[in-house]
Amino acid sequence: MVGIISNTTAIGVQASLKKANSETASSSKRLASGERIIEARDDAAGLAIGTSLQGNVITLNAALTNTAQASSLLGVADGALKNIGEILSRQKALATQATSGTLDATTRGYLNLEFKNLKDEINRIAGSTNFNGIKLLDGSIFAPAEIKTDAKANATSVQGVLTFGTAGVAIADGATLTINGTVITFDTTPSSDPRQADATQTTIAGKATALYNAIQNVINSLDPARADDKANLSALKFELNDTLGQVTITSKSSGTEFNSGGGREINITGSVTFAAATDLTLNGTTALNVATVYDLNTAGGVAGVTGDLNAGKFATGGTSAYDSTASTFARGTVSDSILTAIDVVAAAAGAGNATGVNTSGVSNNSAFVGKVSGFKAVYSSPDRVDLSIKVGNYTYQAKNVETTPAADTIVRLSSIEDGGGFFDLQVNDSATSGQTAVTNQKESDDFAARIDKAFEGLNFFQKRTVSSYVAAGSVFPTGGTTQSGNLSGTSFRLINSSFENLKVEKVKVEAPVSGGTEALIEFTINGETFRSGYNNFGVTTALGSSIAAAANIGFVSTTDPQKVLQFTNGAVQIDITNKAEAEGLQKAFEEAFGVGEGGTSLSFQVGTKSTDTVLVQMESSATNNIYRNADGNVVDISIDTLANANIAGDVLDKAISTVTSLRATIGALQSRFAYAASNIQSSIQNQDFARGIFLDTDVASESTNFASSQVRLQASISVLAQANQLPQSLLKLIG
CATH class of the missing domain: 1.20.58 (Methane Monooxygenase Hydroxylase; Chain G, domain 1)
Structure with a gap:
């Protein structure tokens, strides 16, 4: 229409x-x-994808700049190391020249003058080489891994309860009760023997009190003949409950070593007169009789639990101080004749405490390391003192110590606080020590000072689990897909006299050389090299080309052989037969310890994610790091004498090798950054093309x-x- x-x-x-x-x-x-998309409604999906790609391109361009900066930084470091290498070569030439037998001291002194100036120049270069203010060769961008160890007071003690029964009936005259090797005799006739208990008591309270009093009499005895009994009972804590007719016995040292089946059992034996169950029971169920030796935790007692720092004992027939289940060890030389010498072999052979100082009974005390001093002696009576020392949170004490024993005598200092354990001193006979009987407090102070003096030559070591070691997963040879081992279930323990600020700086694993059978593993901890070739007690033992499943091996410090890093393998054998396997194990150990993951290394992001980084770290090239002898220990060198020139030549060979290795590491990083840059450029090209499809x-x-x-x-x-x-x-x- x-x-x-x-x-x-x-x-x-x-x-x-x-x-x-x-x-x-x-x-x-x-x-x-x-722009293809003017408004989001034009293509919402394309806008999202294109924007994400655009962000990646922007990030990758920044990452490309990072690689350029990293390459420039590495170039600066490599140039400085090249100069250091040339200086070392000149020093080697001077050292070689100084070995000539035709040179006199004056001429050799001229050579040494240049030698020392070159050393100063090395340190100047190492200390001043920087990139944008970041020092490169002074060790400040080297990231060692912190070592953390377990040292909690979490070991617990074995405990048992003796209960007297049959109220109204006295204990039979002559009945005996053996506690930890000390025989307590119930007797109706009083005597001066501190081991005698009153057998006239008929109430359960009276009988328990009689036993408790006899035990205290032994612990506080002045009788030199009772020294061993004092030591036996001083290892235990006794608590009286006269209402229940009970004496509770607790080991002062904590750990399973004092449980049933342990090597230092605390056991109890009653005579035939205790055969009736109602006469005397252990933990409420066991009637004591002479035919059976009962462990303290038998039938309902409390078992001890091993913790981080448990007490233990030396292995029978062992040859090393560390062949022990204990955690604390005395090492060194007694520096006063008041005590007998440290005799590890005698102690390990089963004598137990036949050594000047035996700390294997110490437990739960992380402060019992390094130097220990501060003994106090309180005058108690002629020739007797109460000896004590506080170590950390525990005070160790021995009552009525004889200062001039006629024979070598064990003095046991037991922790007043629960769980700290005890340690033994073997006091020399007075003829050997020259000690005179104390008669007053001043002379008692002098006696304590001699004990301190004896301890000056000692260092105390502890064996601790390295808790910062995180072991997991297969070990693969470099470039391989078939595992050569597995770190799952493996662990490290460190025996050391100090655990403050310890760091793993380097791990080195080398396969056997051509025609050889011995691989090499080294850990550098705070500048000390811990080297393979030992068992876990520090006794020389070949490593071979593999670590057997469940094997225990040791790495001993080349600086102080008393320091040992112990390794326990898991259920899988670890092979180190070739270079690829060695490199794979080295990398696995580095990752497990966290070497190179510290905050002091330089990180360069080379991808779109913050985790896509390359870490750069460089060891110090100063002479206090590269001048090392064959054992890996830092040394100072000169060429002022023929002997020193010969030593310097060997050290310089190692220093040149070290600097070459540092340059090789830098070269590897330069190559890595070059490939990273190439990959980034390719990614930028492809992702920008993809972005253009969506947005241009x-x-x-x-x-x-x-x-x-x-x-x-x-x-x-x-x-x-x-x-x-x-x-x-x-x-x-x-x-």
Whole structure:
């Protein structure tokens, strides 16, 4: 229908005009901005993907800058190391020249003057070489791994309870009770023997008290003949409950070694007169009789638990101080004749405490390391003192110590506090020590001072588990896919006299040399080299080319052979037969200890994620790190004498090798960053291309769209002008 009120034709043409105008405007914006997506509604999915790719490209460009900076930094370090290497070569030439037998001291002194100046130049270069203020060769960007050890007071003690029964009946005259080797005799006739208990008591309270008093009499005895009994009972804590007729016995030393089946059992034996269950019971169930030796925790007693720092004993027939289940050891030389010498072999052979100082009974005391001093002697009676010392949170004490024994005598100092254990001193006979009987407090102080003096030559070591070692997973040879071992279930323990600020600086694993059978493993801890070739007690034992499953091996310090790093393998043999296996094990150990993961290393992000990094760390190239002897120990060198020149030559060979190794490490990093840069450039190219597909205007296609929309726009305008004239044309029909 054709009318003059509505013009549907014009309305339709208007819609086409708007659409053509919108398309023309959009094409104009795309062509003018170069962006395919002007508004999110244009392509929401494409915008999300393209924006993500654009972010990656921006990040990768920054990462490419990082690789360039890292390469520049490494170039600075390599140039400095090159100069240090040349200086070392010159020093080696001087050292070789100084070995000539034709040189006199004056001429050799001239050579030594240049030699020392070159040493100073090495240290100057190492201390001043930097990149943007970051020192590169002074060791400040070297990231060793901190060693943390377990040292909690979590070992517990074995305990048992003796209970007297049969109220109204006295204990038979002559009945005996043996506690930890000391025989207590119940007797109706009083005597001076401190081991005698009153057998006239008929109440359970009286009988328990009689036993308790006899025990205390032995511990406080002045009788030199009772020294061993004093030591036996001083290892235990006794508590009386006269109401229940009980004496509770607790080991002062903590750990399973004092349980049933342990090597230092605390046992109890009663005579036949205790055969009836109601006479005397242990832990409420066992009747004591002479035919059976009962462990303290038998039948309902409390078993001791081994903790981080448990007490123990030397192995029978052992040849090392560390052939022991104990955690604390005395090492060194007694420096006063008041005590007998340290005799580890005698103690390990089963004599137990036949050594000047035996700390194998110490437990739960992390402070019992390094130097120990501070003995106090309180005068108690002529020739007797109460000897004590506080170590950490524990005070160790021995009552009525004889100062001038006629024979070597064991003095046991037991912890007053629960769980600290005890340690033994073997006091020399007075003829050997020259000690005179104390008669007053001043002389008692002098006696304590001699004990301190004896301890000056001693160091105390502890064996602790390295808790910062995180062992897990297979060990793969470099470039291989078949495991050569597995660190799951492995562990390290460190025997040392100090555990403050310990760090693993380097791990080195080398396969046997051609024709050889002995691999080499070294750990550098605070500058000390711990080397393989020992068992876990520090006794020389070949490593071979593998570590057997469940094997225990040791790494001994080349500086102080008393320091041992112990390793216990898990259920899988670890092979070190070739270079690839050695490199794989070295990497696994480094990761397990965290070597190179410290905050002092430099990190360069070379990818789109913060975890995609390359760490750069460099050891110090100063002479206090590279001048090392064959054992890996830092030494100072000169060429002022023929002997020193010969030594210097060997040290310089090792220093040149060390610097060469440092340069090789830098070269490997330079190569890695070069490949990283190449990969980043490839990623930028590909991801930017992908980004362009989603976000960039296709000019050829869009220009065609723009021309088409312009034609449609012009056509719409022309047609709309004519459509608007249709109603006017209809008026001609009316008139």
